[in-house]
Amino acid sequence: MHAYRTHTCAALTKDNVGETVRMSGWVHNKRDHGGVLFVDLRDHYGITQIVADEDSPALPILDKIKLESVVTIDGTVKARADVAVNPNLPTGAIEVFAREVSVQSRADDLPLIVNSAEDYPEETRLKYRFVDLRRERVHNNIMLRNQVITSLRRRMTDQGFSEFQTPILGASSPEGARDYLVPSRLHPGRFYALPQAPQMFKQLLMVAGFDRYFQIAPCFRDEDLRADRSPEFYQLDFEMSFVTQEDVFQAIEPVLAGVFEEFSGGKSVTPAGEFPRIPYAEAMLKYGTDKPDLRNPLIISDVTSHFEKSGFGLFEKIVGGGGRVRVIPAPDTHEKSRKFFDEMNDWARKEGFAGLGYVTRKGGEFGGPIAKNHGTEGMEKLYAELGLGENDGLFFAAGKEKDAAKLAGAARTRVAEVLELIEEGCFKFCWIVDFPMFEYDEELKKIDFSHNPFSMPQGEMDALETKDPLDILAWQYDIVCNGYELSSGAIRNHRPDIMYKAFEIAGYSQADVDENFSGMIEAFKLGAPPHGGSAPGIDRIVMLLADEPNIREVIAFPMNQRAQDLMMGAPSIVSPRQLRELNIQLSQQAREAVSSGNAAEATDVNGNGASRDELGRDENG
Numbered sequence: 001m002h003a004y005r006t007h008t009c010a011a012l013t014k015d016n017v018g019e020t021v022r023m024s025g026w027v028h029n030k031r032d033h034g035g036v037l038f039v040d041l042r043d044h045y046g047i048t049q050i051v052a053d054e055d056s057p058a059l060p061i062l063d064k065i066k067l068e069s070v071v072t073i074d075g076t077v078k079a080r081a082d083v084a085v086n087p088n089l090p091t092g093a094i095e096v097f098a099r100e101v102s103v104q105s106r107a108d109d110l111p112l113i114v115n116s117a118e119d120y121p122e123e124t125r126l127k128y129r130f131v132d133l134r135r136e137r138v139h140n141n142i143m144l145r146n147q148v149i150t151s152l153r154r155r156m157t158d159q160g161f162s163e164f165q166t167p168i169l170g171a172s173s174p175e176g177a178r179d180y181l182v183p184s185r186l187h188p189g190r191f192y193a194l195p196q197a198p199q200m201f202k203q204l205l206m207v208a209g210f211d212r213y214f215q216i217a218p219c220f221r222d223e224d225l226r227a228d229r230s231p232e233f234y235q236l237d238f239e240m241s242f243v244t245q246e247d248v249f250q251a252i253e254p255v256l257a258g259v260f261e262e263f264s265g266g267k268s269v270t271p272a273g274e275f276p277r278i279p280y281a282e283a284m285l286k287y288g289t290d291k292p293d294l295r296n297p298l299i300i301s302d303v304t305s306h307f308e309k310s311g312f313g314l315f316e317k318i319v320g321g322g323g324r325v326r327v328i329p330a331p332d333t334h335e336k337s338r339k340f341f342d343e344m345n346d347w348a349r350k351e352g353f354a355g356l357g358y359v360t361r362k363g364g365e366f367g368g369p370i371a372k373n374h375g376t377e378g379m380e381k382l383y384a385e386l387g388l389g390e391n392d393g394l395f396f397a398a399g400k401e402k403d404a405a406k407l408a409g410a411a412r413t414r415v416a417e418v419l420e421l422i423e424e425g426c427f428k429f430c431w432i433v434d435f436p437m438f439e440y441d442e443e444l445k446k447i448d449f450s451h452n453p454f455s456m457p458q459g460e461m462d463a464l465e466t467k468d469p470l471d472i473l474a475w476q477y478d479i480v481c482n483g484y485e486l487s488s489g490a491i492r493n494h495r496p497d498i499m500y501k502a503f504e505i506a507g508y509s510q511a512d513v514d515e516n517f518s519g520m521i522e523a524f525k526l527g528a529p530p531h532g533g534s535a536p537g538i539d540r541i542v543m544l545l546a547d548e549p550n551i552r553e554v555i556a557f558p559m560n561q562r563a564q565d566l567m568m569g570a571p572s573i574v575s576p577r578q579l580r581e582l583n584i585q586l587s588q589q590a591r592e593a594v595s596s597g598n599a600a601e602a603t604d605v606n607g608n609g610a611s612r613d614e615l616g617r618d619e620n621g
Contacts, residue, residue, distance in 0.1 A: 010046025016077045024072040029115045049095040058098035068107040074100040127566040141554045145542045155255045161214040166201035177221040188583040194220035202239040206531040207523045214238040231563045239533035260427050263545045270429040279434040288409020293483030294428040296416040300408045312373040318398045325398045326408035334362040334391035353407045357396035364390040435476040438469040455490035464501045489534025496524050
């Protein structure tokens with residue numbers, strides 16, 4: 001017999017009744033029924049009920065041992081009585097009568113209870129993550145992640161993609177988020193950078209002639225964290241040669257749709273080949289964001305022309321100054337009290353906006369200050385144009401175009417949530433396309449890249465030489481699902497002459513390009529194919545499939561919101577000897593922070609830079 005087990009805790013059925021078995025696992029739960037002890041034994045695979053009575057030498061040991069201790073049980077499989085069958089367990093028709101028990105490891109008092117759904121502070125859960133991972137929901141999330149990655153890898157391979165690994169230690173790049181830097185002991189004063197994405201290397205693989213590449217790529221970004229971001233994350237990184245934007249879409253849509261269909265638990269998924277293509281300008285107008293949640297049926301409209309000459313002086317002033325007026329419908333709100341509309345206005349102010357105007361309508365009668373000032377005739381004309389009914393309310397977002405769009409987008413989401421309009425049980429994908437190549441930077445008073453500087457401009461060199469830069473679109477696209485951006489991607493600018501011209505428009509010289517991107521620009525001068533790709537974020541995919549609100553719930557060992565590993569104590573203080581070997585001397589501020597134990601202060605000695613600099617951003621947002 002095997003030293004630890006003949007069967008796992010999910011393997012036994014009625015077919016095994018009468019067999020002598022050996023099982024190992026954690027003591028998940030105990031129930032004392034007066035001389036008869038029931039123990040739920042748990043391993044990675046499942047749970048088996050163990051029984052010990054006064055005739056079993058295992059009883060005194062199991063009775064005293066604490067939960068989460070690890071034991072090995074020798075016993076006989078017995079059928080449960082019909083009334084005791086648990087249909088929710090694969091092993092629910094049997095139990096094992098314990099004849100012997102060996103204690104492999106005794107557990108002390110637990111920092112959190114594994115067999116409970118009780119919520120615990122994140123600090124406790126992350127400090128004792130190895131215990132937290134034993135809990136069913138978290139354990140299932142990590143197994144889902146494994147299954148999703150396995151499925152992604154298989155689907156990419158089936159489409160003819162080859163998996164390659166790119167370097168972890170690379171050079172720092174001036175574009176994108178802040179790098180994590182690694183000092184070099186052999187080259188004093190020089191640093192490696194952990195990859196924010198394998199962007200340049202995967203493009204160089206195309207230049208090297210490999211045609212279709214992918215990898216499950218680890219990426220690192222030293223930026224402020226949110227619920228859907230982590231300082232280290234993984235993405236399905238891929239690149240293709242001799243492709244158009246549509247070729248990229250046709251390659252990745254079956255992969256994403258297939259994975260979501262496989263693990264959606266019965267939720268509907270946008271079919272491959274039917275992901276809507278929404279131009280960036282249309283997305284910003286209709287949804288107020290380039291990450292629209294298509295489960296939300298509300299559509300934003302621009303009604304600026306209605307207020308060019310209006311009795312509402314505030315809107316006239318905004319429109320006269322070049323601003324915009326956007327509206328969000330609130331259908332069938334005639335039975336809502338004034339409080340609902342006032343609370344929406346209060347919400348907008350708490351979010352940092354000046355306020356959210358509104359019009360009420362009940363049985364065709366308009367209400368509210370905007371309706372009073374704009375007049376019944378003007379409101380009826382506005383409602384007719386929007387196709388609104390006699391019991392629909394309307395919210396107004398006014399201001400500079402970007403500000404109005406941002407408020408309207410946030411209000412669209414808020415209104416739909418409050419009115420419970422967001423469709424349940426579905427994953428709705430879309431592509432956001434036709435991003436502007438350039439934008440005007442109000443702060444720097446210059447034209448700059450608006451998204452990814454390495455995208456091919458639509459119209460190529462002719463567009464750069466003949467068009468107003470602010471009218472030029474890029475072959476740049478985002479994959480969005482249920483309001484989450486899964487990744488950015490692009491058809492790359494593979495021609496040095498076009499790249500030099502694009503950077504020139506943004507105020508960068510040929511020397512700047514040669515200095516900052518020497519490896520890539522030199523490679524392109526030696527024969528580069530047209531190519532493009534993307535990099536959907538695996539953590540976000542699993543987060544959506546697991547229906548978790550926080551990305552840390554689907555990562556085995558995540559950091560907290562201050563980028564700290566509470567379990568292993570990272571980032572940690574290193575010895576003076578290690579610093580000397582690396583030719584590093586801490587600043588006075590850092591030394592004081594280390595001596596006082598203030599890790600947050602110690603990690604901020606280089607200042608508070610933005611998460612993206614003047615050259616834009618790369619894959620995966």
